Amino acid sequence: MTDTRPDTRPSLHTADVVVIGMGIAGACAAIEAAEAGASVLVLEGASGPGGSSAQSGGEVYLGGGTATQQALGVEDTEEDMRAFLTAALGPNADEAKIADYCAGAVDHHDWLVAHGAEFHHKLWDTPTWMPGDDSGLMWMGERAQPYASIARPAARGHRPPAPNFAGNLLMDALVATAQKAGVTLHCDVKARSLIVSEGRVAGVRATEFGEEREYLATGGVVLATGGFVDNDRMLEQWAPQQVGKDKVSDGRDDGSGIEMGMDIGAAVRRMHQTETAMLIIPRLAVGAMLVDGDGQRFINEEVYPGLYCHAAVHHRRPPVWVIIDEKGIEDVPESELWGMQPMHAAETIEELAADCGLPGDALADTLRRYNAGARNGEDPQFGKSARWVRPLEPPFGAYPTGAGGPDTFNGLPLKAQGFTLGGLHTDLQSRVLDRAGEAIPGLFAAGRCTHGLHGEGYISGTSLGDGSFFGRRAGRGAAQGTG
Numbered sequence: 001m002t003d004t005r006p007d008t009r010p011s012l013h014t015a016d017v018v019v020i021g022m023g024i025a026g027a028c029a030a031i032e033a034a035e036a037g038a039s040v041l042v043l044e045g046a047s048g049p050g051g052s053s054a055q056s057g058g059e060v061y062l063g064g065g066t067a068t069q070q071a072l073g074v075e076d077t078e079e080d081m082r083a084f085l086t087a088a089l090g091p092n093a094d095e096a097k098i099a100d101y102c103a104g105a106v107d108h109h110d111w112l113v114a115h116g117a118e119f120h121h122k123l124w125d126t127p128t129w130m131p132g133d134d135s136g137l138m139w140m141g142e143r144a145q146p147y148a149s150i151a152r153p154a155a156r157g158h159r160p161p162a163p164n165f166a167g168n169l170l171m172d173a174l175v176a177t178a179q180k181a182g183v184t185l186h187c188d189v190k191a192r193s194l195i196v197s198e199g200r201v202a203g204v205r206a207t208e209f210g211e212e213r214e215y216l217a218t219g220g221v222v223l224a225t226g227g228f229v230d231n232d233r234m235l236e237q238w239a240p241q242q243v244g245k246d247k248v249s250d251g252r253d254d255g256s257g258i259e260m261g262m263d264i265g266a267a268v269r270r271m272h273q274t275e276t277a278m279l280i281i282p283r284l285a286v287g288a289m290l291v292d293g294d295g296q297r298f299i300n301e302e303v304y305p306g307l308y309c310h311a312a313v314h315h316r317r318p319p320v321w322v323i324i325d326e327k328g329i330e331d332v333p334e335s336e337l338w339g340m341q342p343m344h345a346a347e348t349i350e351e352l353a354a355d356c357g358l359p360g361d362a363l364a365d366t367l368r369r370y371n372a373g374a375r376n377g378e379d380p381q382f383g384k385s386a387r388w389v390r391p392l393e394p395p396f397g398a399y400p401t402g403a404g405g406p407d408t409f410n411g412l413p414l415k416a417q418g419f420t421l422g423g424l425h426t427d428l429q430s431r432v433l434d435r436a437g438e439a440i441p442g443l444f445a446a447g448r449c450t451h452g453l454h455g456e457g458y459i460s461g462t463s464l465g466d467g468s469f470f471g472r473r474a475g476r477g478a479a480q481g482t483g
């Protein structure tokens with residue numbers, strides 16, 4: 001008798017290493033595994049590679065004396081880089097991962113360059129989210145107090161040669177390198193669950209346009225699926241402070257890789273940590289006062305903007321405003337002002353406070369103290385560099401920030417935004433650990449589906465940085481079948 005039922009068996013593929021997700025962590029894992037001689041298959045849920053990595057600024061935090069730093073005369077050491085990151089990514093940064101990352105940063109820079117990354121020998125010198133030119137190196141707040149007293153400052157933000165968002169250049173180069181190395185990429189394939197056989201992760205169940213597929217990995221599986229900011233259920237559970245905020249992602253940070261790992265007993269770490277950004281112009285803020293709903297300054301406006309955004313959104317009473325004067329606005333180059341005029345302007349600080357919903361007496365007192373120090377080129381409260389300190393004179397202006405206050409500004413939505421920094425617990429070899437701290441055989445992970453270097457703080461470049469660095473470790477480990 002002939003069986004006339006349709007064949008519903010999942011189609012089967014086998015490779016030494018199966019990587020899930022082709023953002024920066026997956027691309028670097030795939031390249032390392034292929035160069036170690038493994039056959040590598042990457043499953044990508046989207047119709048093309050790149051992930052959030054391709055939409056990013058492309059900034060990679062590297063230092064300790066990279067070739068790019070040396071060419072620009074920037075002196076740096078591994079110890080200074082480590083001290084800065086430990087402070088700026090803290091409290092509760094992962095010191096073991098930071099130390100390992102810093103020890104390998106010079107070599108990692110050279111590896112990225114050898115695999116297609118380009119960092120022009122040109123330094124962007126003023127605070128910004130992203131340089132508006134092809135500068136290959138930028139400052140990430142290393143010169144700001146308290147960090148300048150903790151570690152000798154050095155510019156460490158390495159970036160591809162394009163204005164603003166340049167992550168696509170970095171990802172185009174890495175994807176092309178992976179293809180040259182013989183990596184096979186299956187797009188539109190969404191991994192659903194891990195296959196465990198005899199206590200070892202042996203492959204992945206996936207769907208391709210609704211059809212089931214099985215992918216077996218003889219060496220290991222690498223999870224490189226990104227974070228979970230697009231999954232509101234997971235945000236409610238792990239990082240409720242992020243619910244209702246805008247999402248910094250490609251829309252595919254659904255946490256699926258994290259949950260696949262957890263389903264087979266993987267531990268997670270630092271799931272509540274998030275990166276925070278807002279519509280604040282760093283070049284404007286550095287010459288101004290950032291004040292909270294009590295009319296108080298709360299941070300040195302010269303630090304990396306993500307740090308003051310995080311402090312404003314998560315630790316201060318709203319609304320938070322940028323208080324500036326006319327000269328402060330004139331000092332910002334047109335190209336960096338994004339055409340933005342202050343929302344409120346007033347001849348006296350008390351009038352401005354009333355417009356902003358701030359306590360007038362407190363704001364006037366804050367201004368008095370700020371100006372008293374500024375007359376001597378000093379900021380006794382937070383140690384802002386003399387370069388950025390100047391008494392603020394009437395007329396004053398105020399820019400909203402998205403930490404409380406108005407919902408829109410200059411026709412743009414004004415909302416805090418961010419992405420998640422917590423994820424699967426991995427060791428320095430990028431092996432995924434279970435709740436007892438034991439490596440799960442055959443399973444590796446890197447990028448934002450893992451917990452990375454971060455504690456509470458975030459500095460741009462450390463996500464593409466740790467994703468690419470520990471992605472390489474994951475690929476190497478899986479190729480060696482050492483999980």
Ligand SMILES: Cc1cc2nc3c(=O)[nH]c(=O)nc-3n(C[C@H](O)[C@H](O)[C@H](O)COP(=O)(O)OP(=O)(O)OC[C@H]3O[C@@H](n4cnc5c(N)ncnc54)[C@H](O)[C@@H]3O)c2cc1C
Pocket residue numbers: 020021022023024025026043044045046049050051052053054055056057058059060061189190191192224225226227248249250252254256257419446447448449460461462463464465467
């Ligand atoms: C606008 C923007 C600017 C940024 N700027 C910077 C910056 O300058 N420097 C920096 O360090 N960081 C920056 N970031 C953050 C950084 O881009 C991300 O944190 C980082 O790219 C994460 O890399 P990843 O490899 O872990 O994930 P991704 O790059 O997101 O890649 C994950 C991939 O996995 C795929 N995937 C997910 N689930 C599955 C599944 N179940 N099956 C198959 N495929 C799956 C996704 O489709 C995606 O392609 C920025 C982010 C954005 C959005």
